[in-house]
Amino acid sequence: xxxxxxxxxxxxxxxxxxxxxxxxxxxxxxxxxxxxxxxxxxxxxxxxxxxxxxxxxxxxxxxxxxxxxxxxxxxxxxxxxxxxxxxxxxxxxxxxxxxxxxxxxxxxxxxxxxxxxxxxxxxxxxxxxxxxxxxxxxxxxxxxxxxxxxxxxxxxxxxxxxxxxxxxxxxxxxxxxxxxxxxxxxxxxxxxxxxxxxxxxxxxxxxxxxxx
Amino acid sequence: xxxxxxxxxxxxxxxxxxxxxxxxxxxxxxxxxxxxxxxxxxxxxxxxxxxxxxxxxxxxxxxxxxxxxxxxxxxxxxxxxxxxxxxxxxxxxxxxxxxxxxxxxxxxxxxxxxxxxxxxxxxxxxxxxxxxxxxxxxxxxxxxxxxxxxxxxxxxxxxxxxxxxxxxxxxxxxxxxxxxxxxxxxxxxxxxxxxxxxxxxxxxxxxxxxxxxxxxxxxxxxxxx
Amino acid sequence: xxxxxxxxxxxxxxxxxxxxxxxxxxxxxxxxxxxxxxxxxxxxxxxxxxxxxxxxxxxxxxxxxxxxxxxxxxxxxxxxxxxxxxxxxxxxxxxxxxxxxxxxxxxxxxxxxxxxxxxxxxxxxxxxxxxxxxxxxxxxxxxxxxxxxxxxxxxxxxxxxxxxxxxxxxxxxxxxxxxxxxxxxxxxxxxxxxxxxxxxxxxxxxxxxx
Numbered sequence: 001x002x003x004x005x006x007x008x009x010x011x012x013x014x015x016x017x018x019x020x021x022x023x024x025x026x027x028x029x030x031x032x033x034x035x036x037x038x039x040x041x042x043x044x045x046x047x048x049x050x051x052x053x054x055x056x057x058x059x060x061x062x063x064x065x066x067x068x069x070x071x072x073x074x075x076x077x078x079x080x081x082x083x084x085x086x087x088x089x090x091x092x093x094x095x096x097x098x099x100x101x102x103x104x105x106x107x108x109x110x111x112x113x114x115x116x117x118x119x120x121x122x123x124x125x126x127x128x129x130x131x132x133x134x135x136x137x138x139x140x141x142x143x144x145x146x147x148x149x150x151x152x153x154x155x156x157x158x159x160x161x162x163x164x165x166x167x168x169x170x171x172x173x174x175x176x177x178x179x180x181x182x183x184x185x186x187x188x189x190x191x192x193x194x195x196x197x198x199x200x201x202x203x204x205x206x207x208x209x210x211x212x
Numbered sequence: 213x214x215x216x217x218x219x220x221x222x223x224x225x226x227x228x229x230x231x232x233x234x235x236x237x238x239x240x241x242x243x244x245x246x247x248x249x250x251x252x253x254x255x256x257x258x259x260x261x262x263x264x265x266x267x268x269x270x271x272x273x274x275x276x277x278x279x280x281x282x283x284x285x286x287x288x289x290x291x292x293x294x295x296x297x298x299x300x301x302x303x304x305x306x307x308x309x310x311x312x313x314x315x316x317x318x319x320x321x322x323x324x325x326x327x328x329x330x331x332x333x334x335x336x337x338x339x340x341x342x343x344x345x346x347x348x349x350x351x352x353x354x355x356x357x358x359x360x361x362x363x364x365x366x367x368x369x370x371x372x373x374x375x376x377x378x379x380x381x382x383x384x385x386x387x388x389x390x391x392x393x394x395x396x397x398x399x400x401x402x403x404x405x406x407x408x409x410x411x412x413x414x415x416x417x418x419x420x421x422x423x424x425x426x427x428x429x430x431x432x433x434x435x436x437x
Numbered sequence: 438x439x440x441x442x443x444x445x446x447x448x449x450x451x452x453x454x455x456x457x458x459x460x461x462x463x464x465x466x467x468x469x470x471x472x473x474x475x476x477x478x479x480x481x482x483x484x485x486x487x488x489x490x491x492x493x494x495x496x497x498x499x500x501x502x503x504x505x506x507x508x509x510x511x512x513x514x515x516x517x518x519x520x521x522x523x524x525x526x527x528x529x530x531x532x533x534x535x536x537x538x539x540x541x542x543x544x545x546x547x548x549x550x551x552x553x554x555x556x557x558x559x560x561x562x563x564x565x566x567x568x569x570x571x572x573x574x575x576x577x578x579x580x581x582x583x584x585x586x587x588x589x590x591x592x593x594x595x596x597x598x599x600x601x602x603x604x605x606x607x608x609x610x611x612x613x614x615x616x617x618x619x620x621x622x623x624x625x626x627x628x629x630x631x632x633x634x635x636x637x638x639x640x641x642x643x644x645x646x647x
Contacts, residue, residue, distance in 0.1 A: 044589065079628055186579075191581060200621070
């Protein structure tokens with residue numbers, strides 16, 4: 001493993017992630033997340049659906065698959081307009097910092113505001129990482145951001161939240177390990193309609209702290 | 213440091229001050245209730261006829277400030293962008309400026325002739341300051357009602373901002389604040405950097421602040437020429 | 438022109454109208470280990486409605502824990518309306534269904550699915566459904582939903598027994614949200630999903646946002 005992976009998955013990398021709750025803000029508003037157990041359930045839902053999809057896309061992008069095709073596959077796996085916008089916004093942010101952190105001609109093949117997992121795969125490749133590393137970063141980021149958001153919104157004990165995230169490590173590893181394409185060549189497409197609903201209700205609100 | 217290290221290899225050639233063209237970006241920061249939005253509104257009214265301008269708002273919760281600017285028809289809708297800051301208004305202007313850069317770039321793309329952008333931070337505390345990756349100059353707004361000790365207490369906003377504005381001077385007699393003390397303390401902690409004591413109630417055009425902004429626009433044009 | 442039909446194995450096909458066919462199960466099931474494939478071709482200018490005569494009841498394998506599999510492959514240049522009766526997945530069964538629709542430009546599609554985990558008073562079975570819609574060579578929608586015990590995102594407090602989803606291409610519609618139901622826009626179409634405890638109310642909910 002290269003330590004570039006640590007930089008890529010660091011929540012302090014200024015790529016815009018801190019303003020996104022990954023659905024947690026609306027889940028808290030709906031009463032679905034209110035304590036460490038319900039937070040763990042929410043994070044698992046997210047990890048095994050959008051996290052798995054992100055890991056698959058990031059891994060394929062890192063491997064050098066056609067990026068426009070992957071971006072279209074990401075769209076097809078993200079029918080919620082709010083989640084699409086959130087993904088493209090974070091993709092754009094990652095490209096902005098990634099281009100400067102890891103200069104590479106690989107960036108030039110990306111669309112203007114790519115889906116975040118696709119940008120993440122390119123960042124991994126530009127940073128000299130492997131597709132499995134890209135998948136690990138995508139899987140980890142699918143829970144680390146929402147965990148921090150929950151901690152802020154519920155004023156939870158940060159040590160408790162850190163413990164929840166740390167204990168998800170085997171699940172994160174499993175998602176990253178399964179991220180490579182299935183036998184028929186298709187990428188993961190797992191989805192959770194609940195997250196789509198939460199995202200759309202959230203984006204229609206005017207009183208929100210988080211962009212998504 | 214081993215001698216075979218070339219430090220230039222570590223440094224990204226794109227740095228603050230190397231951004232060419234585009235509008236002057238002015239940060240407006242300061243504690244909650246000090247009058248950032250009122251100042252932004254005043255500057256838009258005063259400067260809106262002179263410059264092609266736009267505003268980014270960073271409310272910590274709700275889009276109230278953006279709505280205020282819209283409601284008062286100070287700027288058309290397409291010249292105001294609101295960003296969410298994930299419970300951390302401070303992070304969004306200093307540590308991870310992504311959302312604000314997106315908003316500024318969106319406004320620049322929408323209005324190619326843009327000359328001036330105000331980025332109004334969400335109300336925070338005295339330690340808040342803008343990254344110079346986001347803005348070219350920053351104004352820190354405090355008010356008299358916060359007590360005349362504020363300038364002495366310092367903090368990066370008070371000491372390092374390019375302009376310190378002490379607002380609501382009309383309230384000084386009511387809250388027992390000594391404006392001379394504030395003026396003197398500001399000069400002590402800020403050195404050569406300017407401080408303006410104003411009252412938006414008495415001067416809704418924010419005349420002196422607007423004049424300072426004009427000087428910054430001129431300076432940037434000279435520097436870019 | 439009447440539809441051309443051909444079938445073998447566990448499904449029979451009956452022409453029930455000038456532009457409609459019904460799928461008829463010829464045996465109990467599907468059973469775990471069964472693998473059924475339905476191919477539909479709707480040529481330009483043609484209209485086809487596909488229904489089934491009764492709910493399918495997915496049962497566990499007699500030996501082992503193999504899932505039952507059903508694959509629907511549709512090539513559509515005309516108009517296809519695919520609305521089978523619900524699938525009930527009994528305790529211990531795992532039913533995997535995939536619908537892949539490849540549409541030519543201008544093709545019209547409505548594809549609905551309704552799922553109930555467990556018969557009345559029974560523990561839920563497991564269902565995995567994948568929908569992929571491609572229009573003019575571009576992927577429009579590709580989602581996999583997993584329901585039932587063991588499905589990774591089927592976790593309390595949101596672990597529904599009943600689920601319904603409809604995807605439509607042909608006429609655009611925007612976002613619509615309701616309690617446990619959501620409609621999402623697709624280019625020139627939409628996808629609506631609802632979930633809950635009782636199938637009849639979930640079906641009503643999906644129709645309300647469709």
